[in-house]
Amino acid sequence: MSLIEGETGKWEVVIGLEVHAQVISRSKLFSGASTAYGAAPNSQVSLVDAAMPGMLPVLNRECVAQAVRTGLGLKAKINLTSVFERKNYFYADLPQGYQISQFKHPIVGEGTLTIDLPDGSTRDIGIERLHLEQDAGKSLHDQDPRRTFVDLNRAGVALMEIVSKPDIRSAEEAGAYIRKLRSILRYLGTCDGNMEEGSLRCDVNLSVRRPGEPLGTRTETKNVNSIRFVQQAIEYEARRQIEVLEAGGTIEQETRLFDSRKGESRSMRSKEEAHDYRYFPDPDLLPLVLEQSYVDELAAALPELPDEKKRRFMEDYGLSAYDAGVLVAEQANAAFYEAVLDGGKRDPKLAANWVTVNYFGALNASGVGLAEAPIDAKKLGGLLDLIADGTVSSRLAKEVFEAMWESGKDAATIVEEKGLKQITDESAIEALVDKVIAENPAQVEQYAGGENPKVIGWFVGQVMKASQGKANPGAVNQILKRKLGG
Amino acid sequence: MSVDLGTVRHIAKLARLHVEQEQAEALVGELNKILGWVEQLGELDTTGVPPMTSVVERSQPLREDVVTEEDSNSAVLANAPDSAHGFFVVPKVVE
Structure with a gap:
């Protein structure tokens, strides 16, 4: 448990997240x-x-299916009967004067999301509920000093509001929660998770307490639209609440607005009265009743999800929790890794290392995505084959990889063109060893004094240098020991 | 359950209705009469009876996920009191 040190002792931070995820569908919810x-x-x-x-809403079949799929992906209870209600408030970008949402009877109930922490451990965070609702339109306030411009393209688009239980205890866990949720949504194809375009938005509920004490009063920080901002908002709000409490004050239950430029939030007092939403069942919409067989069909068609894939990668390929976690975070990355393995033909650990370190490193450095990368899975696999059969040393393989990335050529061609083929021929290596020994009598003397491992290392280095890195280091070591020892 | 003048004022504000003082006072009586009438229903024992959500015995009809609307800009803006550059224009609303 991570605790924050205040002036007067330790504090525990209690966080619940409400994520609004835009449903992937062609048309709007109603x-x-x-x-x-x-x-x-x-x-x-x-x-x-x-x-x-006189207009009447008619519910979109696919949006219902997407919500059920997401519920199943969160190992949650699917409620076979759910009810749409009106949440009443006035705002310029809400033409109905109410948002059609679900309140008492959401389509999805309690579930679980397992977060992956940096040390490789995992923790279960409870899901309280998931419900379907309409998005509002968009207001532009900065185009004119006295007027607001309203665009209703987004009005009525389907959202899933996914509410966690107050199980999150730090900014780091909150980041892990959003990353994992986004990963699951993308695997399921129910939300693209694009935070820049606003298809994933987050509100942070936070309170602090002394460890072991009952929950404190919480505040809700709205408008936090990147993982980094969520973490900033949490750090800021936790500090603010601790300072207020330690100065003898009390926390007011309120809505706060996050300002990403300042990294701070401020109270939205104007929202207080508007919180009286007067929910009631929408008389235009009947309760949504699903058959269990329908839910079962959707469940049977779900893809392998990140947690299952991670477990399989650890069990079948012997990968560490960390490597498996990195590989499965994005479905496309996991698919790429398995394409490199080519049905288990290649060493899974070697492949994992090359994919996560060298390949992802190159992707990041060049700022391109998997689809546009100059090296595909087949070409990277070709390089791994050359490492496995000893054609190139692992050190030179990095050079080959860089040249492949530059030119898009395959590994064998690069090795041929650059003459990087590893020297495994014993007599060629012997000749190099003899030369190095003849040129360095002082070091030979030193070695004779008692098989000093430092000196043998130095000799290996010299021979490797003489071979321009192409000699097989294992063979060099053996031959050196034989020659120096004798 | 009954309402007082304060509640009537609050409800009017939430609904953005302008209500004069004497209207508000009259509404207190009217609303309480309606509430009293509805409360009569509470005299019936409805234990175990699920709430009726509709008078028609059918479930929610569903729509296929297809786009059926053409570019709607001129149609939706046709009755707008003010518009510019394709947007609805309203008096400034800021938090």
């Missing part, structure tokens, strides 16, 4: 308007979304 991102303002607004009189 209308046939498109959900495509980046369209011209108000070009994707049906008369239902604009709340014209």
Whole structure:
């Protein structure tokens, strides 16, 4: 448990996250308007979304399926009966005057999300619920000094609000929670998880207490739209609450708005009265009733999820929890790794090392994605084959890899062109060893004094240098010992 | 359950309704009458009876996930009191 040290002792931070995840669907939750991102303002607004009189919402079948899939991915209870309710409030980008949401009877109940911590350990965070609701439109306040511009393209797009239990205890765990949730959503294909485009948004509920004491009063920080900002908002709010309490003050239950430029949040007092949402079942919509057989069908069609894949990589390939975790975070990366293995033909640990360190390193350094990378799985596999059969030393393999990345050529061609083939021929290595021994009588003397491992290391280095790195280090070692010893 | 003047004012504010003082006082009586009438229903024993959500015995109809709307800009803005550059324009609302 991570505790924060205050002026007067230790404090425990208690965090719950509400994540709004935009459902991947072609059309909106209750209308046939498109959900495509980046369209011209108000070009994707049906008369239902604009709340014209007499319009009636009709629920999108695919959005329901996506919510159920997500619930199953979170190992959660699927509620076969759920109810849409109206959450009433006034805002310029909410033309209905209410948001259609779910309140008392959400489509998904309690579940679990397992987070992966940097030390390779895991921890289960409870999921409280998941419900379907409409997104609001978008207001632009900075275009004109006296007026606000409203775009309703986003109004009515389906969101899943995923609420965690207050099980999170640090900014680091909150980051791990969002990363894992995003990974699961992407595997399921239910949300693209793109935080820059706003398809994943996060509110932070936070309180502090002395370890072992009952929960303190919480605040809700809204508008935190990147993992880094979530972590900043948590650090800021935990510090603020501890300072207030240690100065003898009390925490007010309030909504706070995060300012990402300052890394601070401020109270949104204007929201207080608006919190009286007067939920009631939407008379335009009947309860949503699902058959268990329908849920079972969706469950049977789910892909292998990150936790299962991680377990399989550890068991079948003998990978560490850390390496397996890195590889499965993105489905495409895991698929790439398995393509490099080519059905188990190649050494899984060697492949994991090359994929996570060299390959991902090169991707990061060059800023390209997997799809545009100059080396595909087949070519990287070819290089691993040359390492495995001794054609190139692992040290020179890095040079070969760099040249492959530059040129897009395969490993065998690079080795041929650059003459990087490892020297395994005993007589060629012997000749090099003899030369180095003849040129360094002083070191030979030193070695004769008592098989000094430092000196033999020095000799290996010299022979490797003489071979321009191409000699097989194992063979060099053997021959040197034989020659020096005799 | 009954309402007082304060509750009526609060509800009116939430609903963005302008209510004069004498109207508000009259509404206290009216709303309490309605509430009293509804409360009569509580005299029935409804233990074990699930709440009725609709008078029609059918489940939620569902729509296929297809885009059926053309570019809607001119249609939705047609009745807007003010618009510019394809946006609805409203008096400034800021937090």
